[in-house]
Amino acid sequence: MPTPQRFTLQWPGKQESLRHLNEPVSAHLEPVPEESLFPEQASHLFLEGENLTILRILRKEYQGHIDAIYIDPPYNTGQTIAFDDRYFNRVPAASLLDDSLSERSAKTVRDPSPWLSMMYPRLALAWELLKKQGVLFVSIDDRAIHHLRCLLDEVFGPENHVGTVVWRKKVVRGRGHRHLIPQTEYVVVYARDIKELPPFSEPLTQEMIAEYTRQDERGPYKLIPFAKSGTRHSPRPNLAYPIEAPDGTWIQCPTLQWRWSEKTFWNRQEEIVFRKSQKGVWMVFTKQYLYQEGRQRRKTPVSYYDRVTTTDGTRELKDLSDGAIFDFPKPSRLIRDLVAWLPPFSETGKGIILDFFGGTCPTAQAVIDLNQEDGGHRQFIVVQDVPLPGSTAHNTAFVGKERIRKVIDRYRKISPPLPQDNGFSNLAFRVSRLSP
Numbered sequence: 001m002p003t004p005q006r007f008t009l010q011w012p013g014k015q016e017s018l019r020h021l022n023e024p025v026s027a028h029l030e031p032v033p034e035e036s037l038f039p040e041q042a043s044h045l046f047l048e049g050e051n052l053t054i055l056r057i058l059r060k061e062y063q064g065h066i067d068a069i070y071i072d073p074p075y076n077t078g079q080t081i082a083f084d085d086r087y088f089n090r091v092p093a094a095s096l097l098d099d100s101l102s103e104r105s106a107k108t109v110r111d112p113s114p115w116l117s118m119m120y121p122r123l124a125l126a127w128e129l130l131k132k133q134g135v136l137f138v139s140i141d142d143r144a145i146h147h148l149r150c151l152l153d154e155v156f157g158p159e160n161h162v163g164t165v166v167w168r169k170k171v172v173r174g175r176g177h178r179h180l181i182p183q184t185e186y187v188v189v190y191a192r193d194i195k196e197l198p199p200f201s202e203p204l205t206q207e208m209i210a211e212y213t214r215q216d217e218r219g220p221y222k223l224i225p226f227a228k229s230g231t232r233h234s235p236r237p238n239l240a241y242p243i244e245a246p247d248g249t250w251i252q253c254p255t256l257q258w259r260w261s262e263k264t265f266w267n268r269q270e271e272i273v274f275r276k277s278q279k280g281v282w283m284v285f286t287k288q289y290l291y292q293e294g295r296q297r298r299k300t301p302v303s304y305y306d307r308v309t310t311t312d313g314t315r316e317l318k319d320l321s322d323g324a325i326f327d328f329p330k331p332s333r334l335i336r337d338l339v340a341w342l343p344p345f346s347e348t349g350k351g352i353i354l355d356f357f358g359g360t361c362p363t364a365q366a367v368i369d370l371n372q373e374d375g376g377h378r379q380f381i382v383v384q385d386v387p388l389p390g391s392t393a394h395n396t397a398f399v400g401k402e403r404i405r406k407v408i409d410r411y412r413k414i415s416p417p418l419p420q421d422n423g424f425s426n427l428a429f430r431v432s433r434l435s436p
């Protein structure tokens with residue numbers, strides 16, 4: 001029988017890239033107490049070493065236990081590969097093997113194969129590590145988003161694409177672009193299982209809170225029209241009924257339908273408010289309270305984010321790492337705002353977040369800051385490798401650890417550590433290093 005045709009993403013080296021995934025791992029993680037801070041109280045982990053091996057080690061303990069993964073993978077810049085391709089010597093992409101280096105750099109066609117081969121097994125492990133209700137955030141730019149989406153559709157399933165956040169990463173124009181100045185980047189979001197993923201939410205803005213100007217015994221509220229706006233919904237007969245106004249006249253729904261059924265309308269009479277417009281037309285409103293069950297109302301996030309830029313990321317890192325220079329570190333606020341969309345993080349203050357392309361560790365800072373802010377007990381696991389001996393590359397792991405220590409030191413200086421969860425403190429972290 002002929003195999004049914006379906007869309008798949010193919011590239012040279014694809015199968016090879018998964019070859020080592022299920023082999024036993026002989027390496028292990030060795031604690032480095034002298035680089036840790038209060039390791040006996042620490043649940044936060046900084047793991048130094050190659051992330052594919054470390055993810056395979058983590059699989060034993062954390063499979064199905066991670067709430068959120070944020071990654072900012074090295075970008076594929078085409079002919080010159082920006083990521084450290086020493087890891088691909090074991091799983092080379094056939095197309096690159098066939099070419100000499102000079103032929104390769106002379107190529108005008110960008111070959112995403114090595115990048116895809118690098119990402120594929122790591123994303124497969126990310127999927128395994130996530131909880132059923134877990135979620136993956138991936139920072140990516142315009143050059144690789146199409147490949148990443150296809151790859152994630154394959155690993156996570158297209159139905160689990162939650163959405164893509166457009167991040168306005170800079171406001172200045174910059175030079176060197178003749179056609180389009182890139183000011184945006186993306187964060188692609190996938191659920192482990194969209195049916196299990198609870199709704200995202202974020203705090204209301206100050207302007208939104210300021211709209212709750214009215215007050216009754218249940219607290220501050222604002223009035224919102226009872227007629228449902230928009231034309232997307234198909235009318236439901238039980239939602240279109242006449243309502244008797246205080247003067248005995250009848251009000252017909254000015255749109256296709258009311259927001260509540262007639263039964264709910266009668267059950268929640270104390271929330272219904274009638275007002276007459278200047279033209280003498282009756283209008284119906286409901287009270288929307290600022291607090292629900294003692295918690296402030298939140299809103300659903302939108303897919304556009306512009307609260308911080310790369311300049312904020314650079315400034316923040318300079319301040320925390322004695323001026324270390326690193327290309328475009330992510331601002332920790334971006335990561336903090338994204339992970340706080342998840343109910344386990346915002347409501348319970350618990351959960352584990354993993355970043356296996358840790359870089360200068362903005363994810364670690366995001367988690368520490370969030371915990372300090374609300375007394376939560378979220379835990380980070382950050383993975384970052386060191387350069388090969390003799391390499392002139394930045395030792396990003398060094399910068400990252402330094403940053404975590406500085407963030408913790410600063411908090412410890414201004415206030416004693418907050419009460420601990422099961423003996424674990426937010427202001428402590430353990431370093432472990434991959435040993436062969």
Ligand SMILES: C[S@@+](CC[C@H](N)C(=O)[O-])C[C@H]1O[C@@H](n2cnc3c(N)ncnc32)[C@H](O)[C@@H]1O
Binds near residue numbers: 075328
């Ligand atoms: C784009 S950077 C991440 C930047 C980070 N979000 C920040 O703001 O600082 C990607 C990082 O992943 C690291 N990396 C690349 N391949 C790796 C691997 N196989 N194992 C561990 N780290 C790796 C690189 O050294 C680099 O620091």
